[in-house]
Amino acid sequence: MASFAVIWYLFAACLAPALAVDCPASRLQLSEPPYENYFFSDCITSSHVIVTSQEADSNTSSVKARLLVAWPAGNSGAAAYFEAENNGPLGLHLENSTSNGEVLETVNEPAVDGASNENPRVGVKGLIHFDTPALLTLPILGSIRTIRDYSEGGGILSLDVQNAVVTEKYGSDGGQFYRTWFDNVTTTWIDFVPTAGAEAVRIVTGDKWMLRFGTGTYEFRATFNYPPLVQLSPSEVFNNASQGLARENPDLTKSLSFLSYSNKLLAGSWRFLTYFGRDSMLSALLMEPVLSQGEGGAIEAVIGAVLERINKTDGTVCHEENLGDYATFLARQEGISSTAPSCDYKMIDTDFFLPILMKDYFVDSNTGKGRAAQFLNKKATFLDENAGIAYSTLAQRTAEKIMIITAPFASEQVASNLLRIRDDQSVGEWRDSNSGLGGGRIPYDVNTALAPAGLRAIASLTKAGFFPDHSDWAETADMYAQTWEDETLQFFQVSVPRSEAQQHVQQYVSDAALAGPSNVDQIESTMTFYGVSLDANGEPVRIMNTDDCFRLFLLNTTNQEQLSAFLAQTADHILRDFPVGLHTDVGLFVANPAYTGNKSLSNQFKNSDYHGTVVWSWQLAMMAAGLARQLARCRAYGAPDFCKQDVYSKVQEAYGKLWGTINANRAQLSGEVWSWRYDNGYQPVPLSAFSTTESDIIQLWSLTFLAIHREDV
DSSP: OHHHHHHHHHHHHHHHHHHHHHSOOEEEEEEETTEEEEEEEOSSOEEEEEEEOOOTTOOTTTSOEEEEEEETGGGEEEEEEEEETTSSOOOEEEEOOTTTSOSEEEEEEOOOTTOSOOSOEEEEEEEEEESSOEEEEEEEEEEHHHHHHHHHTTSOOOHHHHTTEEEEEETTTEEEEEEEOTTSSOEEEEEEEEOTTOOOOEEEOSSSOEEEEOSEEEEEEEEEOOOOOOBOOHHHHBOGGGTTHHHHOHHHHHHHHHTEETTEEOOEESTTOSOBHHHHHHHHHHHTTTBOOSTTSHHHHHHHHHHHTOOTTTOOOOSEEEOHHHHHHHHHHTTOOOOOOEEEOOOSSHHHHHHHHHIIIIITOHHHHHHHHHHHTOBOOSSGGGTTOBHHHHHHHHHHHHHHHHHHHHHOOOGGGSOOOOTTOSOOSSOOSTTTTTTOSEEHHIIIIIHHHHHHHHHHHHHTTOOGGGTTHHHHHHHHHHHHHHHSHHHHEEEEOHHHHHHHHHHHHHHHTOOSOOOGGGOOSOEEEEOSEEOTTSOBOOOEESTHHHHHHHOOOOOHHHHHHHHHHHHHHHHSBTTTSSEETTEEOSEEOTTSOOHHHHTTSSTTSTTSSOEEHHHHHHHHHHHHHHHHGGGSTTOOGGGGSHHHHHHHHHHHHHHHHHHHTGGGTTSSEEEEEESSSEEEEEGGGTOSOOOOSEEGGGGGGGTOOOOOO
């Protein structure tokens, strides 16, 4: 083994100059107080480091001093929670290296000779400064899911995880924590050594062992030895025509590259640093004009990841994958010894995105047409239960499921035949917080947009030669789609007479203690909108919302009277200011509860709620893309009736106003979700200012403005 080590070091020495030239490190710093974010990627590792500092006036119970490192490989991470020794606020920050001036550097160490795990130990190192003596009171090592459960679940900790953490000295004056994963092979380490004359790290024993630091600067290293992912560089993520985006938008393209890998795209960082089916497909649909196609491209990475994870039994598309340490942890909970990945299949919206995306790529794009046969002949490898099954077979199973579950409503248009959240679940589509649908079980977006769009796509794919076992779908799926397009909106429609609407808004302003104007003068007639869901009695939940964007972006409906009315009410909600409509200085709120007439319900949609009176970037993007799509129909042969009506100018006006608020909030657009405070107008603030839920500083579907621009329509 000694000779092997010599050869390895010689190889590494020869390779190092090539890495420096061919794979330069990518660095990005993004600030969202109290979180300071650093991204580092090279050919060895991809790491996201987040430092949370407590200011002098911080509430130390809600803002915890923390160093967190997240790795895309295995959805893995290391979190270190600190407290000031004097129980006051603790200031933390990273410092530039004294050797190269950078904040983060790569760690890359070969496996120890004879180790059962032959993967190198990789990660990042940097310098962290403590403004006052500090205690590292809680290390969480292994899976991001475990860290997320703690940070968002009221401090939930697994004793099985925490009891496996080892505390020991590191060198002569340092200290470290490490933990071997449940697979008994992989390990995560975080270690600290003093620099620049700082006190030695001291181990504090007791009921729980801690590390003590003096005031000063310490070098930290966070590492693990899990198989790496192959990252797509900015030039590999974009198609040839869009290569200039890397120069024009360096921060956004670095963010996209950090989330893009050869076999999947990841949802966001740090909290959702893994595969999410909805997020990746929705993002691919919005960014399709700029993403790379063909073998090794971003589009095929998305489609392939989805097909790999389909439930082969019933065709359900995977919502979120479980892999790495968390997959083994879940298996242990079931009494199974396994490191195999698994999937969460609870969502009801994600299935429909697959045929829509496949149609866009394999039918509508020249590259996709040429790649279809070879790509769909691939055999699945990711899930043990799918091993050896052709992609084409898995895609057909999803299409079969869609045809089965949409048939009842196509036959009889009653509310009981609409698609509903599973009985054993509280969530089922993108508004997946417990109050996101206002207690409703039948989602607006799934029934009025995703189901008919999925059916249209299945019909197109069948006509193009896909699904040869079901040639009848060429007509049947289109027939189903027409019914779903034309007959579903009626169930969700809410109409509130003018005087009643004014009373509701005034009462809401009072109940919610809103500081801004009521804007009730903007209510000039009956208020019409489509509720976010249907409740147990089949009645619309009266939450005005932005989910009109799905129907605008995914469908070209043909019921002329219905289309004109739908576009008119969508435009009205953009043109009218909150709390009458959805528009504010910080963006369109994804929910407006002003018309509920129910304080207990409206209280579930505050500016501290994940799906409350807050702004989601991708909803702005899809609304903009959807309005542009509908306006563009007016230039095509057989233009819809609304193009010759007053509705057309109203939609144009709404489109312009929407882009005004988008451009005014460029600083927020790459983040997941943001909230607001009222100070002579609505001012953007991070959601974390009001909620224990952190938003991701980079989110895949919030990068879609790389492809979405204001069109001349």
